[in-house]
Amino acid sequence: MGSSQRKKNEKKKDFQKTKLKVGKAKAKASNFTDTSFKSKAIVMGQQSLSTTAPDVIQQFRHSLSLAASSKSDKQRRESLAYLTSQLSSEPPVNPVGTHGILHKLLPLISDSSTPVRSQLLKLFQSLPPAEVRHSTEQAIMFIRAGMTHLSADISNDTLGVMEWLLEVAEDDLVTCPGGWVKTLTTFCALMGWALSSSNQGWSSAPRAGLKAKGAAAYARQIATLAKFLEAGLRPETAIPEDESQNWDNMYRIPRDSNAFEYLNLYGSRRDEEGEMYPTREARQRVFERRFLEAMMKGADQAKKEGGATGRAASALDKVLQNGMADYESLTAVDTQDLLGLW
Secondary structure: OOOHHHHHHHHHHOOOOOOOOOOOOOOOOOOOOOOOOOOOOOOOOOOOOOOOOOOHHOOOHHHHHHHOOOOOHHHHHHHHHHHHHHHHHHOOOOOOOHHHHHHHHHHHHHOHHHHHHHHHHHHHOOOHHHHHHHHHHHHHHHHHHHHHOHHHHHHHHHHHHHHHHHHHHHHHHHOOOOHHHHHHHHHHHHHOOOOOOOOOEEEEOOOOOOOOOOHHHHHHHHHHHHOOOOOHHOOOOOOOOOOHHHHEEEEEEOOOOOOHHHOOOOOOOOOOOOOOOOOOOHHHHHHHHHHHHHHHHHHHHHHHHOOOOOOOOHHHHHHHHHHHOOOOOOOOOOHHHHHHOO
């Protein structure tokens, strides 16, 4: 039998009527589904139905988890919006504490979605300032990472987070470990200002910033740097001596969470960048040795551009003059130079 005849026979099968036999059921189709069963309840795996909605605390924790780990940009933004509304309510709802919120949400500073970053800043602004200061060291690490991000949008939005942190915890920011030197180094890298090497006595060649600088973005970077320097170089207010307070400091238990952190009793040895600089004089000393020359040159160069950049550079120059006016450079050998000999 040829192939053409076989094809004709196969086509005829579609139009042939099947002969039914008495007492024998009709053949079932290949996609037949049995629906003859009956049940009083339907059980679905990993799902449950309830007439009572979860309470506010459960919803808060669930939204916090979604904001930190959801793959959807829209879901992260909506979760952050819900958290912001709960924190802004009267009384505010926060079952995990400010430190718990910052621990979960600080990585979102470098989120790829612009609406998520905008909503995140609104949430940070709704947190109580007195409780934010205890997480300053953790916050500034994520802020520095966001400032040096390859995306210009993420870098610019991170400056808003830096401005918020300066408003709520500027003293803790400039005194925490790495908060002074590492942050200044990040600003210089962001704007492409070359730093001089204190050990070799030479300056690296001028290099461009990590990204193309628009006029508005460059002006904002300089303005934020000026606020940071003003917080670190501002003259310290003299506290009137109180004899009873002296006895309290000597014999009473400190109220701070880590009152002896500056001693670094149990941590690893810190270098100059990771050190704490609790006094204005200490910050002036390291600033004059490592950053003053580069920032003066950068400010002078920015003044020549005029416009918003020139005005921001003039404000920065004024902050530098006021902050370093009463500083006298020491001619003695610095402690860091002695440590470098070992």
